[in-house]
Amino acid sequence: GAGVSQSPRYKVAKRGQDVALRCDPISGHVSLFWYQQALGQGPEFLTYFQNEAQLDKSGLPSDRFFAERPEGSVSTLKIQRTQQEDSAVYLCASSPRTGLSRTEAFFGQGTRLTVV
Amino acid sequence: QQQVKQSPQSLIVQKGGISIINCAYENTAFDYFPWYQQFPGKGPALLIAIRPDVSEKKEGRFTISFNKSAKQFSLHIMDSQPGDSATYFCAARPRRGSQGNLIFGKGTKLSVKP
Numbered sequence: 001g002a003g004v005s006q007s008p009r010y011k012v013a014k015r016g017q018d019v020a021l022r023c024d025p026i027s028g029h030v031s032l033f034w035y036q037q038a039l040g041q042g043p044e045f046l047t048y049f050q051n052e053a054q055l056d057k058s059g060l061p062s063d064r065f066f067a068e069r070p071e072g073s074v075s076t077l078k079i080q081r082t083q084q085e086d087s088a089v090y091l092c093a094s095s096p097r098t099g100l101s102r103t104e105a106f107f108g109q110g111t112r113l114t115v116v
Numbered sequence: 117q118q119q120v121k122q123s124p125q126s127l128i129v130q131k132g133g134i135s136i137i138n139c140a141y142e143n144t145a146f147d148y149f150p151w152y153q154q155f156p157g158k159g160p161a162l163l164i165a166i167r168p169d170v171s172e173k174k175e176g177r178f179t180i181s182f183n184k185s186a187k188q189f190s191l192h193i194m195d196s197q198p199g200d201s202a203t204y205f206c207a208a209r210p211r212r213g214s215q216g217n218l219i220f221g222k223g224t225k226l227s228v229k230p
Binding site for chain 2: 004033035040041042043044045048056059091093104105106107108109110
């Protein structure tokens with residue numbers, strides 16, 4: 001596809017359940033970002049990959065959150081033992097370049113996670 | 117600590133009017149200031165962006181004004197249309213040497229009345 005694809009679009013999880021959210025970035029994009037967007041708020045940075053390397057995970061709210069991008073393309077955000085405060089839209093973005101060359105990030109439509 | 121403050125929270129403008137959204141930042145270590153437009157159920161999409169060495173950038177009906185000394189920047193939408201109704205986010209990116217994540221404002225919900 002032409003854009004960033006995220007699946008599932010919607011996920012309902014029972015409190016304590018583990019979930020995995022998938023992101024397919026634009027082909028060839030080096031940088032990949034995960035953001036969390038609470039209802040009525042701006043996106044908040046979670047983590048950043050440059051190819052397969054996770055270079056910044058400073059935004060992950062707890063050790064229940066884990067992200068990987070093993071082959072430098074598809075990425076998975078995993079949340080263990082979900083809590084109600086994890087309910088949010090999880091956005092993935094990719095960018096064609098990295099390092100000193102700044103360029104725009106293209107966002108996917110997000111996965112809306114509801115923890116009940 | 118909120119590093120990018122955005123106002124107003126919501127805005128109602130008549131068709132043909134000018135929409136103005138303001139942002140202020142606290143950290144001087146930013147070098148790129150994009151504005152994103154988000155429709156319900158969609159991800160944010162880049163609208164226009166500016167670097168701090170430029171005071172104004174115009175693309176079609178959209179203009180960013182940047183005041184480096186005041187650490188403020190604003191988005192002006194000229195001849196606002198109902199199709200512009202969306203939530204707008206300003207953002208700031210840390211300068212080179214950082215990993216380049218975006219720090220977003222809380223958003224402005226714009227409604228353009230026909």
